Amino acid sequence: MTVPGFKGEILETESERKLYMRDTSLFEKMPSTVAYPKDAEDLALLVKHVRSLREGGEDISLTGRSAGTDMGGGPLTNSVVAVFTKYMNHMGEVVADSSGGYARTEPGVYYRDFEKATLAKGLILPSYPASREICAMGGIVANNSGGERTLEYGKTEKYIEEVDVVLSDGSLTTFKLLSPSELQMKMVKQDFEGEIYRKMHTLLTQNAREIEARRPKVSKNSAGYALWNVIDSVKGSFNLAKLICGSQGTLALFTKAKLALVKPKEHRAMLVVFLTDLALLPDIVNRVLPLNPESFESYDDKTFRLAIQFLPQMLSQMGFARAARLGIDFLPELELVALGGVPKLILMAEFAEDTIEEADRKAIKAERSLADLRVKTKIEKNERESEKFWIVRRESFRLLRKNLHGYYASPFIDDFVVPPSTYTEFLPKLNALLDEYKHNFIYTIAGHIGNGNFHIIPLMDLTRPEVRKTILELGPKVYELVIKYGGTTTGEHNDGIIRTPYLPLLFGERMTQLFEETKHIFDPLDIFNPGKKVALPGKGGTFADIERDMITTTS
Numbered sequence: 088m089t090v091p092g093f094k095g096e097i098l099e100t101e102s103e104r105k106l107y108m109r110d111t112s113l114f115e116k117m118p119s120t121v122a123y124p125k126d127a128e129d130l131a132l133l134v135k136h137v138r139s140l141r142e143g144g145e146d147i148s149l150t151g152r153s154a155g156t157d158m159g160g161g162p163l164t165n166s167v168v169a170v171f172t173k174y175m176n177h178m179g180e181v182v183a184d185s186s187g188g189y190a191r192t193e194p195g196v197y198y199r200d201f202e203k204a205t206l207a208k209g210l211i212l213p214s215y216p217a218s219r220e221i222c223a224m225g226g227i228v229a230n231n232s233g234g235e236r237t238l239e240y241g242k243t244e245k246y247i248e249e250v251d252v253v254l255s256d257g258s259l260t261t262f263k264l265l266s267p268s269e270l271q272m273k274m275v276k277q278d279f280e281g282e283i284y285r286k287m288h289t290l291l292t293q294n295a296r297e298i299e300a301r302r303p304k305v306s307k308n309s310a311g312y313a314l315w316n317v318i319d320s321v322k323g324s325f326n327l328a329k330l331i332c333g334s335q336g337t338l339a340l341f342t343k344a345k346l347a348l349v350k351p352k353e354h355r356a357m358l359v360v361f362l363t364d365l366a367l368l369p370d371i372v373n374r375v376l377p378l379n380p381e382s383f384e385s386y387d388d389k390t391f392r393l394a395i396q397f398l399p400q401m402l403s404q405m406g407f408a409r410a411a412r413l414g415i416d417f418l419p420e421l422e423l424v425a426l427g428g429v430p431k432l433i434l435m436a437e438f439a440e441d442t443i444e445e446a447d448r449k450a451i452k453a454e455r456s457l458a459d460l461r462v463k464t465k466i467e468k469n470e471r472e473s474e475k476f477w478i479v480r481r482e483s484f485r486l487l488r489k490n491l492h493g494y495y496a497s498p499f500i501d502d503f504v505v506p507p508s509t510y511t512e513f514l515p516k517l518n519a520l521l522d523e524y525k526h527n528f529i530y531t532i533a534g535h536i537g538n539g540n541f542h543i544i545p546l547m548d549l550t551r552p553e554v555r556k557t558i559l560e561l562g563p564k565v566y567e568l569v570i571k572y573g574g575t576t577t578g579e580h581n582d583g584i585i586r587t588p589y590l591p592l593l594f595g596e597r598m599t600q601l602f603e604e605t606k607h608i609f610d611p612l613d614i615f616n617p618g619k620k621v622a623l624p625g626k627g628g629t630f631a632d633i634e635r636d637m638i639t640t641t642s
């Protein structure tokens with residue numbers, strides 16, 4: 088493919104295309120063309136070109152890709168992929184102000200580099216995901232990512248302020264907060280942007296009641312389009328950047344984002360709970376949450392055993408000095424394993440304050456609140472002490488992917504959320520379902536227990552057809568249960584290939600229609616990442632697509 092005037096590279100060799108046929112999901116799709124745009128103007132030329140081919144009847148589309156760490160197949164395509172990490176990777180200004188501050192960034196900036204720049208001003212984006220070392224800002228915004236600090240600080244949707252975008256006609260604009268009069272000015276524009284504003288305003292105001300009623304009632308959600316976030320009815324403001332956040336590149340591709348930042352508290356202390364009786368979980372969560380931990384995370388006995396098994400390898404990757412220290416730090420927990428006393432769940436409630444004494448006080452208060460439950464607990468008095476728990480929590484998925492040969496880490500029920508108040512009823516039912524299929528996979532559970540957000544990443548031999556069938560049988564059963572208990576299918580990893588087919592079940596018929604109308608308003612020719620968020624028969628978003636695009640090898 089040749090795009091006149093394109094300054095970056097467009098490559099179609101097999102070796103180049105192979106680089107982008109996978110993310111961290113259980114799918115693979117070989118792109119037909121790889122484009123590395125140099126800047127927003129380049130991307131606009133590419134969009135215009137793809138659009139004109141589409142108008143000419145060609146079956147072509149364009150999917151954005153940043154670091155490719157998505158767990159659901161979001162950046163996978165058989166058509167053109169535009170990769171942002173090669174050139175569109177510049178950090179913009181970072182400004183500190185009285186309320187925290189903000190940063191501007193291109194999508195291809197890795198989070199680790201973004202954070203270095205924001206920390207230089209004493210600020211962070213607190214919605215960073217657990218994949219913080221490997222993911223980029225493009226996916227953080229487009230997936231509406233969240234992470235270990237979301238419990239206190241919320242997800243990326245709260246921090247996104249502006250996005251510079253390329254629309255599906257190839258025009259460039261900025262979506263940002265508009266006052267009612269500024270919105271009026273946008274709506275009278277006689278171009279594609281004006282049309283988007285007019286149509287979206289009508290859709291959102293005429294269906295306001297349905298949209299609000301269908302807003303997921305859990306503390307984090309990445310499923311569907313965040314129609315409920317665009318209008319602030321109190322201020323009367325309107326911001327389409329809030330809709331682009333979490334839309335997985337299906338409405339527009341963004342070339343720059345402005346994100347609000349916060350000044351993090353300086354000191355942390357952690358209460359660790361070693362839980363053997365899962366029946367106590369709801370009670371523990373209900374007692375600890377009111378004390379406002381900054382994070383409340385968990386991982387299970389299988390994660391713990393695997394971490395212990397592969398610990399030496401993991402530690403050596405971190406450099407020897409740190410490895411030796413962490414190895415020693417883990418000795419008490421190794422003793423637990425030796426005595427056969429591995430707890431079913433390890434809970435980590437971390438309290439952040441401006442002084443270490445205050446953080447410790449809070450952790451101790453939380454520990455005391457559990458005294459009558461007779462659970463084994465431990466206080467880690469500072470971040471150096473709690474580091475080992477964070478390492479296991481953050482690195483477990485990567486460990487599994489790397490070390491269990493013959494099995495593939497297969498996320499398909501990897502990110503659902505249920506209200507913590509339902510744990511007592513929900514968890515036994517979930518375990519019963521998992522038990523039904525356990526002959527077909529090994530699984531671990533980790534997650535954001537304070538938000539009710541569970542990460543179950545089964546290890547599966549995807550070469551076996553009966554194992555692949557499990558994904559299509561167990562998935563619907565788990566999601567039906569999650570929805571029955573008032574939950575959502577994805578708290579942060581988003582819909583992608585794996586969850587788009589469940590959106591009608593989660594949101595109902597009318598809301599599904601509103602998602603389709605939204606897609607049509609922004610992208611009438613379906614050129615942006617088709618088959619994600621909205622099912623397009625023949626182009627993706629159905630259970631048949633899940634079945635067809637699944638990896639069938641072990642590596």
Ligand SMILES: Cc1cc2nc3c(=O)[nH]c(=O)nc-3n(C[C@H](O)[C@H](O)[C@H](O)COP(=O)(O)OP(=O)(O)OC[C@H]3O[C@@H](n4cnc5c(N)ncnc54)[C@H](O)[C@@H]3O)c2cc1C
Nearest residue numbers: 153154155156157161216217223225226229232336341579
């Ligand atoms: C070990 C591990 C842990 C993880 N933990 C978390 C977690 O805690 N929380 C979480 O939210 N996620 C998590 N993830 C999933 C993933 O890493 C994050 O969602 C991350 O933010 C994706 O970023 P990326 O740059 O890799 O995105 P990509 O995979 O490149 O893309 C993700 C989606 O964004 C779209 N996109 C990319 N760039 C643009 C753009 N410029 N414009 C429009 N659309 C674009 C893509 O088309 C795709 O649909 C984890 C993944 C792994 C492997």
